[in-house]
Amino acid sequence: MKPPPFEYIRPDCLEEALQLLSAHSGEARVLAGGQSLIPQLNLRTIRVKKLIDANGIEELFGVSVSDGYLHIGAMTRQVDLEEDSAIKGYFPEFLELLPSLGFSSTRNRGTVGGSIAFADPAAELPALALALEGEVKLQSQRTGTRILSVEDFLVGPFKTVAQPDEMLTGIRLPLRSALPRSFVREVNLRSLGRAAAGIIALAPDGETPTATLFAWADRPRKIAIRPPQDHLESTAEQWLESCGLSADSPSWQDDAHGSKAYRIHVFASLLQEAATALALV
Structure with a gap:
């Protein structure tokens, strides 16, 4: 499919781009890399009257x-x-x-x-x-x-x-005064080029370690990493609950890429890996 007709504009300064957005508010979109916007236009899931290309704004x-x-x-x-x-x-x-x-x-x-x-x-x-x-x-x-x-x-x-x-x-x-210990891991659906589950865990000295989870709900979420007391024998649900997440949350849903049980298992496993890598257990 091809996109519906629109006017393509390539401003060469930020002031001009902001003027165009103001003049055509709600009818214009900014084109950056185009890796997501162009497919949406081609599929006609979105429509615009003005496409403002920001690639000329140094x-x-x-x-x-x-x-x-x-x-x-x-x-x-x-x-x-x-x-x-x-x-x-x-x-x-x-x-x-x-x-x-x-x-x-x-x-x-x-x-x-x-x-x-x-x-x-x-x-x-x-x-x-x-x-x-x-x-x-x-x-x-x-x-x-x-x-x-x-x-x-x-x-x-x-x-x-x-x-x-x-x-x-x-x-x-x-900027940080010192680099924290870190653990970054992603379970990737290579056929789609996108994550099925991901974690970014950071453990700054003297602070509570945190984990930012993505590809699991409506947006990324940052939580504290608190391993359960009996971490070696704990279930996936117990790991989630110890870190402030509920296995009963509506965020855990079945979809074409994995079941609710699969997602709970994967994210609990990522939390366990992070805790081990950051020497929290």
Whole structure:
């Protein structure tokens, strides 16, 4: 299928892009890497009158460090994070997770901001930004600039608090005084190029270890890792309950890729692996 007719516009500065979004609020969408938006247009699950291509806005590309944060421009390609020296030095968790992110061809086009704005609950980058206490930068002519935590930004599957005239222009991650122990693992449906289950576990010295789970519910969720007292004999359900999750939650659902029982088993296993890897048991 082919998309319905739309007007393609390629602004060369952020101000022009925000003007277009303001003038055509609710009728325009921003094109970043296009790995998700273009298939949706072709399948006609969404319709737009104006397609605003952000690939010509140079100020939205790149990685920098300033004011206690690592800043990532929304249009920065996912593949560029793999070789960035600041990413390697401050947030090596990216290097552990990026190889699982789709395929090399999609990482060459996919953008950091596009992935987070799309809010796929199975996507790695929104979960990683949540795990690292990241914030997003939203801009519009109407509201100016808003800085929101990723936790507040993501509200559901493929849903965010961004308004139709707002554009996600950057992500920032607070720098850490020391690198925490980490454990990153993904159970991947390679036939689909997406995760069936994933965990990003961090154990900073002197703080409660946390795990950010993704591809399990309507959005990534960050929890404390608290192994059950008798962890060697505990069931999957007991592991979940010890970490503040309920096996009876409606989040555990059967679908085409796995049953409720399978998902409970997989995520409990990931929590056990994380606890062992981080020397919590």
